[in-house]
Amino acid sequence: MTIRVLGVALAFLGFAWEASAAPAVLPPKPPTIADATPDAQGIKRMAVLRGLDKITGRAIDINAPIGVPVRFGSLTLTVRYCHTVPPEEPPETSMFVQIDDNPPSAPPKRMFSGWMFASTPALNGLEHPTYDVWAITCKTDDPVPAVESPPSSTTGVAPSPAAPARSNP
Numbered sequence: 001m002t003i004r005v006l007g008v009a010l011a012f013l014g015f016a017w018e019a020s021a022a023p024a025v026l027p028p029k030p031p032t033i034a035d036a037t038p039d040a041q042g043i044k045r046m047a048v049l050r051g052l053d054k055i056t057g058r059a060i061d062i063n064a065p066i067g068v069p070v071r072f073g074s075l076t077l078t079v080r081y082c083h084t085v086p087p088e089e090p091p092e093t094s095m096f097v098q099i100d101d102n103p104p105s106a107p108p109k110r111m112f113s114g115w116m117f118a119s120t121p122a123l124n125g126l127e128h129p130t131y132d133v134w135a136i137t138c139k140t141d142d143p144v145p146a147v148e149s150p151p152s153s154t155t156g157v158a159p160s161p162a163a164p165a166r167s168n169p
Helices: 002-021
Strands: 045-053 058-065 070-072 075-084 093-101 109-117 131-140
Touching: 045 075, 045 093, 058 070, 058 075, 058 131, 075 131, 093 131, 109 131
Parallel strands: none
Antiparallel strands: 045 058, 045 131, 070 075, 075 093, 093 109
């Protein structure tokens, strides 16, 4: 009986030691398209923006699901709308973005609220003393519709009409 109690106590101490060795705070999972708020048609979209940290010189792609605030440095980016035209049209991506600056010693301040266009990044990109942000593209969970092809003949010859029935006199 005492050996069993001693074994249980050691097992509990070992479990407690392993639990204390684990990190207390796990990093949040990266945002995915599944986190996005669906639009009126039920399609979920995710904007891809590029952020430049002017201090380090690093450019980072930022995945921002629609309606989900995403952090980039001291900035919080919230994309409200994102659209990329189909591939058969001239390329263009447009998105409505709201960007707030959250410095540690001051209240949040809206730095940008407006449209960004991938074809003209200098026109409506965020210019901040530390960061630049501009639009790249949009991703969607909408499956690509199948292209219907016209029916084709394998021989290239039109089928002949059925032969009339013969009667024997």
